[in-house]
Amino acid sequence: MSKTSAEILKLENVVTYVNRHTPNENMILRHLDLTIHRGDFITVLGTNGAGKSTLFNVIAGTLPLDEGRIQHLGHDLNKVSPERRANFIARVFQDPKLGTAPRMTVSENLLLASKRGQRRTLRPRELKQHQAAFRETLATMGDGLEDHLDTATENLSGGQRQALSFLMATQQRPDLLLLDEHTAALDPKTSEQLMKQTNETITKQQLTCLMITHHLDDALKYGNRLIVLNAGVITLDVSGAEKQALTKTKLLEFFGNIE
Amino acid sequence: MNMIVSSIGQGLLWAILGVALFLTFRILDFPDMTVEGTFPLGAAVAVISLTHNLSPAISITLAFLAGAVAGLITGLLYTKGKIPILLAGILVMTACLSINLRIMGSSNVSLLGQKTIFSSKFLAGLPRYFDSIFVGLVTIAIITALLIYFLQTDLGQAFIVTGDNPTMARSIGINTDKMTIVGLMISNGLIGLSGALIAQSNGYADINMGIGIIVIALASIIIGEVVFGELTLNQRLIAVTLGSIIYRFVILIVLNLGFSTNDLNLISAIILAICLMLPQFSKSLKLDHVIKKGLAKNE
Secondary structure, X not given: OOOOOOEEEEEEEEEEXXXXXXXXXXXXXXXEEEEEEXXXXXXXXXXXXXXXXXHHHHHHOOOOOOEEEEEEOOEEOOOOOHHHHOOOEEEEOOOOOOOOOOOOEHHHHHHHHHOOOOOOOOOEOOHHHHHHHHHHHHHOOOOOHHHOOOOEHHHOOHHHHHHHHHHHHHOOOOOEEEEEOOOOXXXXXXXXXXXXXXXXXXXXXXXXXXXXXXXXXXXXHOOOEEEEEEOOEEEEEEEHHHHHOOOHHHHHHHHHHHO | OHHHHHHHHHHHHHHHHHHHHHHHHHHHOOOOOOHHHHXXXXXXXXXXXXXXXXXXXXXXXXXXXXXXXXXXXXXXXXXXXXXXXXXXXXXHHHHHHHHHHHHHOOOEEEOOOOOOHHHOHHHHOOOOOHHHHHHHHHHHHXXXXXXXXHHOEHHHHHHHHHHHOHHHHHHOOOOHHHHHHHHHHHHHHHHHHHHHHXXXXXXXXXXXXXXXXXXXXXXXXXXXXXXXXXXXXXXXXXXXXXXXXXXXXXXXXXXXXXXXXXXXXXXXXXXXXXXXXXXXXXXXXXXXXXXXXXXXXXX
């Protein structure tokens, strides 16, 4: 594998503003550089307003860059629409309501997501033929979703919806998985279970993943790389042994110094 | 008896309007006001085509296409122009008023002596009013069947999810703008087609025939929902047709009570308002509870 192809995503000198060209102009991402390699499982830390969500929006394409360049496997992404990027970048939102279609059933949601990256045509969807496989995949999540194939997702618990969103994001093996505090809205027990499952899936399928979290413990425990975002730039980027040597005390110290 | 048969026929013909609006109002989940312009547009295009000796089939097809173009414009104003959907619909609807006058040349064009879909030998041979039942039934059956098929395809599912959760739809690679435009085109195409059929059934096209029809279409949808309750999507599509027929019966009853046809828009609005408030009433009056109790066995 060549060096460039291992670079799943590369952000160079990325700048975004809110209220640009007004007196309230505010620079959010300030000349940010980030290179994500294949197989990276990166936990992202940062205080509120540091630009974590903005970074995700920039990667997913829902927020255009004001300056800089973003590349996927060496190809320029700046002008690629969010829908096109969704073919290789999958995302799980923090809000359980955002990730699934409420009036559609669990299997309908899964089927829709399984067509990620394919042309959606006038061919019958063949829902029944997929049910058995869906049941099997759902059973791996361990919260009883496999018994709710025909339940509308609005009738699921928050934890079940997030588990479903996670499956929908990973079942087509995206080049990059964006987890935007996907366990934050859940109770501690459900949150821990989903986090465990998340780690298992990412490790087993060797997915490349960027995960925002506010839990220092999770950030230290999971992943092979940790970055800290502050005031629109990356102020800490550790991986491998260096990350393993990192402790909560050191991290807190680091955050203390920032402020 | 004649009145009842006529009501069923009218209900079936008008059901196309309800089913078309269902695509935007219920599936895409927004109110499309274009309807009030595309309905008379379809009527105008069909009537003028017929008076120019085009066949009924071609006239109806042209009416569909004209409606679809109007829907396309609303869709573009909404998705690319970022105009709120309500306003985008009202803009196209207003523009249609002038367009329709241009097409018709006057505010009312009669089909007297013209060959229409109802003057075919077979239909003319049917008993009175059964011609509209036949045309209505065949058309609504074909349209409903096609829509049910469409909604079960990959594209149809992408269309449904666009209305259900656009954020999620985009996050799995669905171009929601495209889906919205396609939905508006199909919906308004069918509304144009509906206008074409109603004009032929009435025997004329009138510049004002679109006024209030969004209420009629919504009434079909809401009555279907109120009467039949929890249904699957396919069943809900069929319920619209039944709702449309029930609506015609209600109108028939009201007219028999001594109201004039001039009161129809007022009555339609009142019926729709009542139906929309019914869930609210039944909650505060505990109607469900009372009905259930009334139906339960005495133990």
